[in-house]
Structures are given as structure tokens and as C-alpha cells.
Amino acid sequence: MTQQQKKRKELLAQSLFELLKHEAIEKITVDQICHVAEVHRSTFYRYFRDKYDLMHFAFEKLMLARIEGEHFVDAMIEMILKNKEVFRNISINNNNNTLYWIMVDMLSQQLLDAQKEGRLHELEWIGNDIKLSIAPLLAAKMYAGAFLTIIFEWINSNYQMDPQELSLFIKNLHK
Template identity: 25%
Template sequence: MSEKLDRRKKYTRMVLRDSLIELLSDKPITAVTVKEICELADINRSTFYTHYSDQYDLLKKIEDEIIEDMNEYLSNYSFTKEDEALLMTQKLVEYIKDKKLMFETLLNEKGDSTFEKRVMEVAHRFVMKNTMATSNIDEHLSGYLSTYIISGAIHLIKEWISKGMKESPKEIAELINHFSNRGLSYLQG
């Protein structure tokens, strides 16, 4: 009996999550109501409130789930050298491609900027920590450099998503890696 309830609970949360993501593709979270989410999910409001306090709570739970999933996914890989950092970046981009609709919605201009910051923290933890550990850059400056590189990479990924993800994750990872390591000199040769 409890297995049936667990499946029903998972289904309800999935439908509510998918409904919110669909609504967020058209408008910001501030314009989304619980009533709209419930109508789209075909679930009554009391059921919604059994799981979430409001639309912001639902969004936070979705973001928490993605960040936790990203951490678990990237923890499966251990890369310590520069060429291995490229593979880590590729794994991160592959993850984003696998969850295209979710990232497309949560990283768009209507999305919550805190999610982008949280993605940047994950990227920093997995991609930049190894690069910075092997560099000779002053610790104070390394924070600025990593922020510059990661924010540029996130915006490059947002651009890639908005243009339909035509390049492979490997190609995007190589671009990020080249821009990060060689900057504008990449364009000159």
C-alpha cells in the first residue's frame, strides 16, 4: 500500500514540477499562480499545498533537485589535469543538454538569478578547483579569475541553449576551455 502512495506522491510532484516549468517558459515566477499550476497539472489546490507552500517553494525544490543531481553526476568523475578539466566541462555540458528544457527555462531571462548563481557554484567546485589548484595565480586574484571564467562559460552555455544546441557538448566544452586558457589570443591563432 505504501508503495502505491509513494508512486502517487512522485507522480503528483512530477506533474506539478512539469507544469511549473511549462508556465515558466512563458512568464516569470512572479506572474505564475498556484491556481495556474494546479489547472495545468489537473490537480486540486489542497493536493498542491500538501507538497509545497507556494509556487516559490516548488521552484526552490526543483532547483535543489537539479543542483543535487548535478553534484552527484559530476562526483562520478575525478579530473585533475588541464585535459581532464576539459572532460569535466564536457560532462557538465552533457548534463545540461540531457536536461535541456529544465535549463532552458531556469536559465532564461524570466528565470530566477539565484539558480544561475547556484549552477556557477557547482561549476566552480568541480571545474575551477582543479585548474586553480595547479596554477601559480595569487589566491586573491584566483577568485576574480574563476568568477570571470565561470560566468563567461555560463553565458556561453545560455547562448548555446538559445541557439538550439547545434554544437555538440564536446565542441562547447572545447570552446569554453580554449577561451578560459587562451582568452582573446584564441581568435588570433
């Protein structure tokens, strides 16, 4: 892939994030994304099957790739706080559970990678459970789903719990 193609994909991802600040994902159209990115629809479909495919790319490349395994929980909370409107529009303002499963898949892959690389220091108990499981991917998906449920509840409560308190709660779930 050329540098220009990479830039176009990232531009489409950034355009989606810009729209997610104001609308739920299910209300955003490919035409809107293309308009904000100033590209033709054919350019969009050259790289992505649909807006959910773009969203998967956007979160994987522009957000989740920046999360450090050693500070996984705090990095996730910080990312959500910096992008409150986006996360509100992909969590509680979204009726499409396909999005939830995309997020579970992405987050579980992050957990698996962090476990394999020994980067789950603050969540060592999750790393051990994944490592010792007869089905590591399923174990990672279970923890990803639990984590997302907690995060979505936090968003739904309009971030009432202090971020540090939330972080400690998640890190100490096993106790």
C-alpha cells in the same frame, strides 16, 4: 521529513519540469503546478515559498545533484541536451533575472563543493583560481556567471555549436 513528504516535494518538482517543457517559468502559476501534481495549494506552500523556491529545489535535487565534478562541463551539456525545452524556457524565454541569479548561486555552490572535494579535474584552472582567491565564493560566482552566459548563448543559437566543440571551448577558456 517523512518519506511521503519527500515524495510530495519531488512530485511538485517533476510537475514544474513538465510545465517548463511548454511554458516559460514566469507564465507558470502555482495553481498549474498543483494541478499537474494533483495536490492542494496548501501542500505547495507547506514546502515552498513560491515557484522560484520550488525551481531552486528542483534543479538542486533533481538535476545538479547528478552532476559529477570530474566531468562537470560534459554533464551540464548532456543535462541541457536531454531537457532542451526546459532550459529554453528558463533561459532565453524568461524575462525574470531572479532566475538567473538563482542559477548562479546553485552553480557556484556546485563549483565550490567540487573544488573542496578535488573533483574539478577537467577545470583545474577554475579550481585553482577559487582555491587561491581571497573571496572564493565571489570567484565561484564569477565563473558560474560566465558559464551560464556561454550556455544561454548556445541555447539562444538553437544549439548550433556541436556539444563536444562547446565542451572543449569551455574547458580550454584559460588558454
